[in-house]
Amino acid sequence: MKSKTNSHSVRRPTSIDVAKVAGVSRATVAFVFNDRMRSMISSATQRKVFQAARKLGYHVDPVGRALSKGQSDEISFVESDPSELDPFVTMSWIRALQLRANDLNYSVGVHFLPEASKHRRERLTGIFARHQVGVILVGGSVTRAEVALARKMGVRVIVLFENQVGREISIRFPVEEMWQTAAKHLLERGHRSVAYLHREHLGPVSQSSLQRVVSSLHSVVDPAGGTLTELKMDPTPAGARAVVDALLAAPSHPTAICGFKDEYCFLIERELAKRGLRVPEDLAIICCSGDSRLCELSEPPLTSVTADLEAIAHNLVNIIDAVSHGKEPNPEWFVPPVPRLIVRASS
Amino acid sequence: MKSKTNSHSVRRPTSIDVAKVAGVSRATVAFVFNDRMRSMISSATQRKVFQAARKLGYHVDPVGRALSKGQSDEISFVESDPSELDPFVTMSWIRALQLRANDLNYSVGVHFLPEASKHRRERLTGIFARHQVGVILVGGSVTRAEVALARKMGVRVIVLFENQVGREISIRFPVEEMWQTAAKHLLERGHRSVAYLHREHLGPVSQSSLQRVVSSLHSVVDPAGGTLTELKMDPTPAGARAVVDALLAAPSHPTAICGFKDEYCFLIERELAKRGLRVPEDLAIICCSGDSRLCELSEPPLTSVTADLEAIAHNLVNIIDAVSHGKEPNPEWFVPPVPRLIVRASS
């Protein structure tokens, strides 16, 4: 490269320029802009350096820094099953991650990577090559081999979300706790025969997750002398009709439903209304996952259980930050937040 | 730095290693891994290099490349008014951008940056410092000064979305075309008195955008001898009630409504149902923006107009790619896609 920098591009000030203006060495400038080393420099010198930097409009070049340190400022968020999640949830996630990441001077790289994706491995390779601080691998379709790849490529911190592979760090949504919260609420309101509603077609991962949910529900309902019915539904009006048919067919049918998503509950409610059944008098409904717009729009508005996504994201970034510095992460960061019950009119 | 690389980190193969194994020079390796230069190398040599690389698990280090080229592989997506957009829309955006970006070997950095954000300028500085290929600035609250900052910091390609600042490259949603499409549809169905429905409280940017929408509507409705009524609404059940009241108060009220978002139309429909009014017989409704879940869930399902987000994202990445290479972007990439009308039962 002959000219100072790429042809027609703006020439940005470097630490050398700052050093010159401040009348110190490059090393000093570097020290001032490094949290770890700053304390080595007298505050008078620091001031000089900051002044010079401000005057020139200098900012540490993240690329140079990354190359030198062998680590970039990026935290990569890799979502493996983008279609499984509510876009609303994913967005909240990304936003919350970013909030905390920025506080700690990290940036967030977002990568959606469908399981089916032809070049999945290739793309993962590209992602893992970026010397990021840490990688958040979301979704059940992350395999052992993929985690091994990340390790081999030198990714320092790997955190799995909603998945467990070997002994890797892993955090989770308080899914079971959320269902339990819902069930307890219904029990408190006097319901004894409760149905839980989930999707008709489940992948193997969701399947096993459902198993855990069911047993956690039993652990709440059984001791109270309650009974639990399983309901499967397609998220369509026809699906809702079929479910309500099945529900009412039983001689002594459940008096309350825990639905796994707003959309399902919404459809059920409307189907009930059509048949002249009242919510919650004839049948109570509670929505166990997410608290999106639809819960409010439903009629009557849906009681729902949510988890504090922001708290999880906050913890996640904390974990990555700590581990990447070789520190022991605070055990509390692994504790899923206590689900929040939002009581509305449907229960 | 004494040891070969950061303490406990994995040592990744470099182009030197590959060169050694392949029995060629580093430059040759570099050429082989550079699309621009590959043609200089005999295919026999290329094969040798690729074999060595594969054997060692070598991948070009994006950080080293970025430093050397003075440009990273990142396209930054900066959303200034995250709350204004439907999360569904934002997600589709990001996903679509990423799809095209990956095809062209770029990566996507996502940054949400509320207008109110205290450190907004500081954060923008951090973002613009990353030597990215291009920046996509979304939203009306991007100011001239901010664009100037980007320029000053050497950002090569700046594309504004849904905003216009100076003579910067700018692309837009076909908002006006979408409303026109909706209006035409209603006229074709014989409606002559049409109302358009928008938000009660609008910021200055949305305000001026509304102006353009209104005049574009007139240009369609007036020649057909139709009349246009304005309706403002709060997106709540009470808001819907008020609007329907106002609507029916007029002696000869509109027979159709263009609503600006699914949520609004949904609420209106339900309010009408409560009063025993039929859709579309008594009042037709069409949803002018977005085609989210809610349109399907509404009863009757809402006819709606959508824009092909993926196409816009595709064009956007194409533009950045072209401009960053000093090429003239294809004019077609600036043409907003023709809106798509999805006829459902509400019209």
Place this chain on the structure above:
DNA sequence: TTGAAAGCGTTACCAT
């Protein structure tokens, strides 16, 4: 507290 200098992995120029 500071200066000098050796990397980090890549690109691109200049020879050969």
Place this chain on the structure above:
DNA sequence: ATGGTAACGCTTTCAA
């Protein structure tokens, strides 16, 4: 077609 080699901007060690 290929091999040296000087950037790129920063961090960090070692001496002073």
